Every structure is written in C-alpha cells, then in structure tokens.
C-alpha cells in the first residue's frame with residue numbers, strides 16, 4: 001500500500017504503528033482530523049487477513065469518527081485504533097499497558113475507548129498508563145462500557161427513522177431484522193421488545209442468537225438470510241460494508257438503521273438506497289450515543305446530562321432527513337454536509353489541535 005497516497009486522499013493527519021514484542025502488541029492508531037479537538041475513537045481488536053486490511057480499517061474508522069463527533073456537536077476530532085489479533089486468544093494485560101504507553105506518548109492528541117473486541121477491563125489496563133482513555137469501569141468519573149448507551153441512542157434514532165419512513169415514530173408491531181446481536185444490539189433488542197416490535201435476528205455466534213431468542217422471543221435466521229427477510233427496518237449491528245452490490249437487491253426493508261460503522265460499502269450504495277426510497281439513517285449519526293456518553297467523562301461525567309445529550313440522536317437524525325429533502329440529496333451526503341460545515345467553520349479560525357489551558361482536557 002502507498003501509505004502517503006492513502007493519507008493524502010482523505011487528508012489524514014497521522015498514522016502510527018505500535019509494536020511491542022514482549023506482549024505481542026501490533027496496533028495501528030489513525031488520527032484523521034483534530035480541527036474540532038483531540039481525536040476520540042475506540043480500539044478494535046480483530047483478526048485481519050492482511051496488514052493492509054488492518055490499515056484500511058483503521059483509516060476508514062478514524063475518518064468516520066471525525067464525522068461522527070462533528071455531527072454530534074462534540075468538540076472532538078476523529079481517530080481510531082485497530083489491534084491485530086484474536087480478542088478471545090491473544091490478549092494479555094501487558095499488551096494493553098504497552099498500548100496505553102503509546103497513547104500517553106501522543107500527549108492528548110488521541111483518546112481511546114471500547115470498540116469491537118475490547119472491554120472495560122482492557123480500558124482499565126490502558127488507564128494504568130494514561131489518562132487519555134474513557135469507558136473505564138472503576139475510576140472516579142468513569143462511565144463504563146458505552147454499548148448500552150450506543151443502543152439507547154440507536155433506539156431514539158430508529159424512532160426518528162420510523163417517523164420518516166412510516167409517518168409514526170412508534171415501533172410497536174414493526175418488524176426489525178437485526179444483524180449481529182452483540183453488545184450494542186442485545187440492548188437495542190431489549191428496547192424494541194419492550195415497545196412491542198417483532199425481532200428477527202442473526203449472528204455468527206450461536207450463543208448470542210440463543211440469548212436473543214430466549215430473552216426477547218426473537219426469530220432466528222442464518223447469517224446469509226438476514227438481508228432477504230420480510231421486515232420494516234434492517235438494523236446492521238455487526239461489521240461494516242453490509243450494504244453492497246450483493247445485498248442491496250435482496251433488501252425488503254423500507255428503512256436501514258443500525259449501529260455498525262461504515263455500513264455502506266461505497267457512497268454509491270447510499271445513492272441507490274435513496275433512489276429506491278429506502279430511508280437510510282447514516283451510521284455515524286445514529287450510532288453516536290456511545291461516544292457522546294464517554295465524551296462526557298472529559299468534562300466530569302454526569303449521567304443525567306449525558307443521557308439528555310444521547311436523546312439528541314433523534315434530533316440529529318431528523319435534521320439529516322430535513323437536509324436531504326431540502327437539497328434533494330441522499331441522506332449520507334446530507335450527513336457529510338452537516339459534519340463538514342461544522343469542521344470548516346472551526347477550521348477557518350484554527351487548524352490542528354494544540355493543547356491549551358482553556359481546553360476540555362484541562363478540566364480538573
């Protein structure tokens with residue numbers, strides 16, 4: 001891969017490769033843009049087929065965080081880490097401590113949290129080496145695992161999506177097809193079940209499927225079947241790029257609203273959803289609940305205030321639909337416009353993030 005060509009294409013600031021032989025750490029930290037503030041974004045641990053796949057994932061996820069944080073109104077830039085390895089087999093405490101020291105070396109340009117494959121316990125280990133970590137469990141001002149709060153934001157955003165697609169925000173009697181019932185989607189299913197929605201679920205992990213079937217009366221289907229099921233809303237909550245050439249023609253849903261990052265394989269697929277009249281709630285707008293919650297730690301965590309901000313996911317999703325209709329553009333373009341306008345307005349007055357005594361990180 002031509003690294004600088006890739007960085008220049010979407011204007012990335014920094015890409016770091018962190019290696020620790022002792023613990024087996026192989027981490028890639030991508031910092032996309034710090035115009036709005038320090039880059040905040042989670043750490044994913046995953047078994048990538050190639051190192052290039054890991055780099056591409058880190059880059060795509062970091063850019064998504066820039067847009068997510070901007071669209072959510074946070075004074076934070078975008079970054080993300082991927083650790084190469086199997087989260088079930090390759091973790092050890094020294095690995096996360098070594099990673100924490102690399103984060104500390106960035107002196108606040110990057111702050112981390114959980115993502116797929118990492119847990120509160122991992123964040124606690126990172127915290128032994130640096131304060132630039134959120135979503136920890138046992139420290140004063142910690143907000144814990146963000147997944148249930150991401151689910152809450154997603155639920156609010158799904159209601160805004162239902163209002164746009166069906167004229168009512170009620171999800172009672174609606175059928176939601178959930179792909180991947182992990183940390184976020186399990187809690188989403190709980191909210192949906194309480195409201196009286198019908199659930200169709202799938203996961204490559206049979207235990208997760210069993211739990212959703214037993215706890216919420218969900219109907220289970222095989223992973224490949226989820227795209228073609230009769231449903232009102234398709235909720236992609238596993239990994240990215242599941243809206244692609246192959247799956248689009250199978251989709252029967254009238255709306256797409258899920259937690260996964262980078263749901264569209266390419267922007268072309270967002271255009272096709274728009275042309276077909278399928279209401280798409282842009283991923284980084286609807287899944288911002290978790291980052292909104294952990295960001296509150298940076299100003300002294302207050303759960304009540306954080307929950308109020310997470311409710312705003314409804315308004316943000318609604319705003320995207322309004323821009324989309326006003327300008328007659330697909331919703332993914334509308335969301336990008338909303339985020340880019342905010343970044344540009346700040347960029348006009350200052351450029352890269354520079355820590356100063358007025359900044360959010362200097363809260364005491």
Ligand SMILES: NC(=O)C1=CN([C@@H]2O[C@H](COP(=O)(O)OP(=O)(O)OC[C@H]3O[C@@H](n4cnc5c(N)ncnc54)[C@H](O)[C@@H]3O)[C@@H](O)[C@H]2O)C=CC1
Pocket residue numbers: 114115116117146147148150179180181182183184185202203204205208223237238239240259260261287288290291
């Ligand atoms: N955890 C959080 O607070 C946030 C998560 N996200 C995104 O939401 C998505 C889900 O995150 P988590 O629930 O934390 O992760 P998770 O790892 O707990 O859940 C993902 C689930 O998807 C399943 N899965 C993977 N590939 C699959 C496939 N091909 N078909 C069906 N199931 C499959 C996994 O077995 C797992 O149960 C990820 O894309 C993540 O980046 C976004 C914002 C915040």
Ligand SMILES: CC(C)CC(=O)C(=O)O
Pocket residue numbers: 040041042043068113114115135146150261287288290291294
């Ligand atoms: C704190 C995390 C929930 C942030 C993140 O990495 C994400 O929203 O994807």
